[in-house]
Amino acid sequence: MSIDYKLNMLKDNIRKLKSAAIAYSGGVDSTFLLKVAHDVLGDKVIAVTAKSSTYPEREFKEAKQFAEEIGVKHIVIVSEELDIEGFSKNPTNRCYFCKKELFTKIKEVARESNVEKILDGSNLDDTRDYRPGMEAAKELDVISPLKEANLDKEDIRELSKSMGLRTWNKPSFACLSSRVPYGSEITTSKLEMIEGSEQFLLDLGFRQVRVRHHGDIARIEVSPEERKKFFNVELMDKVVDRLKDIGFKYVTLDLFGYRTGSMNEVLTEKEKK
Incomplete structure (x- = not known):
């Protein structure tokens, strides 16, 4: 077709x-x-x-x-x-x-x-x-x-x-709630932290961005081809400083990179029904 x-x-x-x-x-x-x-x-x-x-x-x-x-x-x-x-x-x-x-x-x-x-x-x-x-x-x-x-x-x-x-x-987008693991309460403050963190990364020039909110931990996903940007120590320090200012205590990079529905990876087939 x-x-x-x-x-x-x-x-x-x-x-x-x-x-x-x-x-x-x-x-x-x-x-x-x-x-x-x-x-x-x-x-x-x-x-x-x-x-x-x-x-x-x-x-x-x-x-x-x-x-x-x-x-x-x-x-x-x-x-x-x-x-x-x-x-x-x-x-x-x-x-x-x-x-x-x-x-x-x-x-x-x-x-x-x-x-x-x-x-x-x-x-x-x-x-x-x-x-x-x-x-x-x-x-x-x-x-x-x-x-x-x-x-x-x-x-x-x-x-x-x-x-x-x-x-x-335009990069794919999903609502900010999708950055919070299932079972973890969604709050206004968490959404604000996520939005602020993602906007900061977008302002730095990243195109496809997700900042997953795991309590004190921010898990950053960027497109696979953009991961190499984090080999820049100055950039890493800048990202860590900003995300800590926003409220995260630890800042991590997902080495696999962005993929659609990464939060669904932990679900069993039974939980999807």
């Missing part, structure tokens, strides 16, 4: 919907989906972005800017995950609670805006990892058109590049 065929399938499927509310984070997938949907449906599309303590300000600013550039109606809501019962305890199905809250609120926005369907940016690759949020999407009739068109992340990046979207090579 060619990439052009997949793109045409995506457009045809969206065209049949007549109107849509896009769960829009500003990431690679939701930006691509929003652009295609807006091209196909015009002002029958709205973008809905949820602000919360798990969503970095830099991501919100980028999302807002793009929505303004293409002229789509952009609605910002508050969806504070830490207020959701059970979420802060950080169970293995944490994402289910988050997505259920998010999609429920977007559904209300869609109803008020006379929009028929809710779409999210899940793609084919998301079916290959543990994604409890997909169950919430299914329960609330959220459509995942990228997945339905058999588009994976590589396809989406390639098409985004051909469309001139600056997000085509």
Whole structure:
């Protein structure tokens, strides 16, 4: 199945919907989906972005800017995950609670805006990892058109590049809560430490960054090709000093480097059900 065929399938499927509310984070997938949907449906599309303590300000600013550039109606809501019962305890199905809250609120926005369907940016690759949020999407009739068109992340990046979207090579991002090990309580202070640490590393020029919060320990993941930057002792000292100022007592580098869903590596198949 060619990439052009997949793109045409995506457009045809969206065209049949007549109107849509896009769960829009500003990431690679939701930006691509929003652009295609807006091209196909015009002002029958709205973008809905949820602000919360798990969503970095830099991501919100980028999302807002793009929505303004293409002229789509952009609605910002508050969806504070830490207020959701059970979420802060950080169970293995944490994402289910988050997505259920998010999609429920977007559904209300869609109803008020006379929009028929809710779409999210899940793609084919998301079916290959543990994604409890997909169950919430299914329960609330959220459509995942990228997945339905058999588009994976590589396809989406390639098409985004051909469309001139600056997000085509944007590093993957997940909510800040994903940096806290399952079973360890998620708090505002932990999220602030994570966001501050990651922003510092991004400001130093790293592109793909995760700072996992293991109590007193910060476990830094950067893309495999960026690991060699840490051979610079001056850089190491700078990172250690800053992350200790932020609140960590020990600063470590994950030698394996960044990989999607590293926190899921400790889960058994039983825990994923």
